[in-house]
Amino acid sequence: MSNVTVTVNGKSHTVDVAPETLLVELIREKLRLTGTHVGCDTSQCGACVVHVDGVAVKSCTMLAMTADGASVTTIEGLANGSALHPMQEAFREHHGLQCGFCTPGMIMSAVDIVNRKGSDLDEHTIRDELEGNICRCTGYHNIVKAVAAGAKAMKGGAKPARAAE
Amino acid sequence: MSATGIGAAVRRKEDQRFITGTGNYTSDISRPGELRAYFVRSPHAHATIKKVDTKAAEKMPGVAAVLTGADLANDKIGGLICGWAITSKDGTPMKMGAHPAIAADKVRCVGDAVAVVLAETLRQARDAAEAVEVDYGVLPSVVDPAKAAAKGAPQIHDVAPNNMIYDWHLGDKAATDAAFASAKHVTKLDIINNRLVPNAMEPRAAIAEYDQGNDALTLWNTSQNPHVARLVISAFVGMAPEHKLRVIAPDVGGGFGSKIFIYPEEVVALWAARRVKRPVKWVSDRSEAFLTDAHGRDHVTHAELAIDANNKITGLRVHTIANIGAYMSTFSSSVPTYLYATLLSGQYAIPAIYAEVDAVYTNTAPVDAYRGAGRPEATFVVERLVEVAARELGLDPAEFRRKNFVKSFPHQTPVIMTYDAGDYDASLTKAMDLIDYKNFGKRKAESEKHGKLRGIGFSTYIEACGIAPSQAVGSLGAGVGLWESAEVRVNPTGSIEILTGSHSHGQGHETTFAQLVSDRLGVPIETVSVVHGDTDKVQFGMGTYGSRSGAVGMSAIVKALDKIEAKAKKVAGYMMEASGDDIEFKDGKFTVKGTDKSVGWGDVTLNAYIAHKFTGGQLEPGLKEGAFYDPTNFTFPAGCHIAEVEIDPETGKTTIAKWVAVDDFGNIINPMIVEGQVHGGIAQGVGQAMLEGASYNSDGQLVTGSFMDYAMPRAADLPSFKVDTTVTPCPSNPLGIKGCGEAGAIASPAALINAITNAVGHENVPMPATPSTVWKAAQGGMKKAAE
């Protein structure tokens, strides 16, 4: 066992972990932040996506120890107090979720897409960029709409417009 | 229409917790002192268990216990059952083999549990599981349903000779044979409805806790129907009396049918928790889910359609072999029979239908209901036959359908169902307009200019939802009634709790049910909350599957609301010194007819509880009513999906160029949520048609056992969909709702395969139509099925 110090959602934690402990286990089991989900064991589904030093990472593929000294943002840390992040707001507004299980990973990936690709995203780009996130419920139609709207809102700093349909 | 009432696209109330990561799924729950469970599973598809040696594992660090099938049998824990009795042609009952939660003497599929390890941490449990030594006597196995009943095939259950569970039939054989004898044209197809893995994104999980002082058990599990789970685990497994067993299904991350069933792991968790007197937590990993979740579909079918000289369909004959897997899962027997053959008339007036279904055991995971359950299989048979028949006869597939549509209602089919309402012409016409059918030829020519093939395919589907009335399903063999319950609890301050026997695992009941109440009582939607999924809080209910929560679950709420309104009127009457009969209720206000005397909702609810305006002899205090609602018929959602594809003949890559869905779901509570259900259903149907297929090798190893080998639909595999509706209200429930949860998955595979076969000019394109399959077809490498 050894100590790992990570800042998660702005709060520093020093945790004793076994060397094989995964970042997702640290987040879910040690810190009890259960918004980050586990949907597979082959790094395919993206339910576990968090940001490590501002970059999207599948937390089931990263050892907790390698996050030592890093700053991690999980879905619980995305909103600014009670003000939702524009991407969270867009998922609700455009009905981009049903059972909600893929949603934290989807939203964290979506924010990362905007960070990397800018806020003017066409459908094709969004669909390609969501390659690593599986949703079984929505058929992606509304997720794509939500990501596009959330991206625009992130740029404007404004709330996403109410969906036309 | 109010902004939050019936028909409004109200944004979902449940989303706040899901988008902020504060949902509460079973695996998020942790009980003090819990042990983690890990199962030792068979690597063989079929083997006797000679010996299970747990000694080494028991000594491993952190291990609290290692339990086997022998321990389970010693403790007299019963096996799992299938709750729908099917009778074979000769009148004999179906042959159900035993299904112990942990195998004691024989394993019948890869992944069958042979022991469970309980340890302080998951890692310790997993490590110790590797130290459990099992001595197997490997037996030959059979995985192909078409070979399961053959002479010399390995015998899986002693009670089922030739692995035959039942050979069942429906319809009039003589009349159907006569229709074929006089037919002008006969279209024949051999169809394999490919085996699917439901793969809800949340893997199954179970946490069990034993309360010694009260000798009571609590189970948190990923269930679509917690009361049914409690009933089965109590009455059939014999775990504990119903009142000593609480089942809580908290947030559930998708189900699609696979979380209806009662599974071995939840039985084992309960039993183990009581044995070791500590909470036990089991969370499936995805690989385990592939092996142990009930799979869907897996039919081998030969089907024939008889057509007369006027291009009228006169008969349909179907023979299907249905793979049930190694054990009969909870509702497995009903899926290829009463949920399948009863829908073989499709949207068409077919005078004679005869269907035979052989259900067989194989050394594969159990097969049970998966989104649509039987109805996608039926729709695929009918819609492929009709499309191919039109092509063979040189007719426009839309016009051939139209000519044969049922046009007057009620319509009695030859396979039990009485269609109550519909307008199949309307949905077909609207869908053709939306996809611009008349210009398809131009688009095809344009594609051809670029060396691409273009095809268009229809699917005019019908399904039966609600899965009720209870008396009717009982007469067909169901072991349960299929009504639904509701309780409406109005608080003194006027806020309302709806306790429903339905269960939401993505459907948005917390919103739609609240919309109904808001609309009916004229109260703000924020003052209504929906309680579900806990057998200690909610009265017995049947759960959510078969697109039944709107038509059946909400109808129960309507009935309870009727009673609430009647009583509230009486309270208002006492408050205003008028007779309850003279009170009108509208928009949350009670008015004495013909006067301007009125009282508001909150006044009345408070007065119902303080009871100062009436005596106990005049009226009972309080405002809480319950109802059990049993429908008078199934509901019959129907509609038309049209797929248009473009295929690159060089690579076999199929691109879905357009998708139009026009569905008739009757009245709609929340169009946003309904559209979402349609999108998700289409995606699963497209998955079946183009991507997904569970495949076992001849040794019974699942070769598609992870997301690396099993192709789940990704965002880039799908287009945006054009979704619209037509409306004929359902006459058999008070809201006129038909149900929308399964339609997309039912309609879409046939539409897509019809489009692909149209593009390549060959009928023999099996599902999933992967690029290599389509490439072969496009190159003319696959022979025409009709030949």
Ligand code: FES
């Ligand atoms: S849990 Fe990390 S990708 Fe699936």
Ligand code: FES
């Ligand atoms: S919303 Fe259920 S998996 Fe995406």
